[in-house]
Amino acid sequence: GAGVSQSPRYKVAKRGQDVALRCDPISGHVSLFWYQQALGQGPEFLTYFQNEAQLDKSGLPSDRFFAERPEGSVSTLKIQRTQQEDSAVYLCASGTTGDMWAFFGQGTRLTVV
Amino acid sequence: QKEVEQNSGPLSVPEGAIASLNCTYSDRGSQSFFWYRQYSGKSPELIMFIYSNGDKEDGRFTAQLNKASQYVSLLIRDSQPSDSATYLCAVNRGFGNEKLTFGTGTRLTIIP
Numbered sequence: 762g763a764g765v766s767q768s769p770r771y772k773v774a775k776r777g778q779d780v781a782l783r784c785d786p787i788s789g790h791v792s793l794f795w796y797q798q799a800l801g802q803g804p805e806f807l808t809y810f811q812n813e814a815q816l817d818k819s820g821l822p823s824d825r826f827f828a829e830r831p832e833g834s835v836s837t838l839k840i841q842r843t844q845q846e847d848s849a850v851y852l853c854a855s856g857t858t859g860d861m862w863a864f865f866g867q868g869t870r871l872t873v874v
Numbered sequence: 875q876k877e878v879e880q881n882s883g884p885l886s887v888p889e890g891a892i893a894s895l896n897c898t899y900s901d902r903g904s905q906s907f908f909w910y911r912q913y914s915g916k917s918p919e920l921i922m923f924i925y926s927n928g929d930k931e932d933g934r935f936t937a938q939l940n941k942a943s944q945y946v947s948l949l950i951r952d953s954q955p956s957d958s959a960t961y962l963c964a965v966n967r968g969f970g971n972e973k974l975t976f977g978t979g980t981r982l983t984i985i986p
Binding site: 802804866867 | 918
């Protein structure tokens with residue numbers, strides 16, 4: 762596809778349930794970012810991959826959050842034992858080396874009930 | 875103090891007028907600065923980036939950067955109803971493809 766693709770677009774999880782969010786970056790994009798955007802807030806950085814290497818995970822809020830990109834393309838953000846405060850839109854962005862910006866996907870809206 | 879601060883608005887501007895959006899940042903090591911537009915329920919879309927002091931123009935949009943004052947702004951000339959959106963300011967410590975630190979955004983409404 763032409764853009765960053767995320768799935769599912771919407772996810773409702775019961776508190777305590779594990780969820781997995783998928784990101785398909787633009788083909789050939791080396792860099793991949795995950796951001797969390799709470800309602801009425803700007804996106805907050807979670808983690809960054811360059812190819813399959815996770816270079817920065819300083820934004821992951823707890824050890825319940827885990828991200829991987831095993832083959833340097835598709836990435837999965839996993840949240841274990843979801844809590845209500847995890848409710849947010851999770852945005853994935855990708856870019857090529859040397860780009861000064863990243864292209865965002867449409868996001869996954871997670872609601873924990 | 876938040877790393878990137880914006881007035882949350884809402885900011886209402888008549889159609890055809892100039893909309894002025896402001897952003898301040900706390901990290902003096904910031905090197906590059908971005909303005910994203912986000913329509914309700916949509917993902918952020920890059921409008922402009924700037925990394926040198928002064929003005930940068932692109933069509934109806936002008937970004938202004940003053941590193942000494944740690945201030946960046948976005949001017950939208952001849953505002954259109956389609957410009958109604960939330961505008962996010964973001965900063966980056968480097969020039970490469972690195973993590974962005976976003977403000978909370980300013981909601982702009984253009985009044986026909």
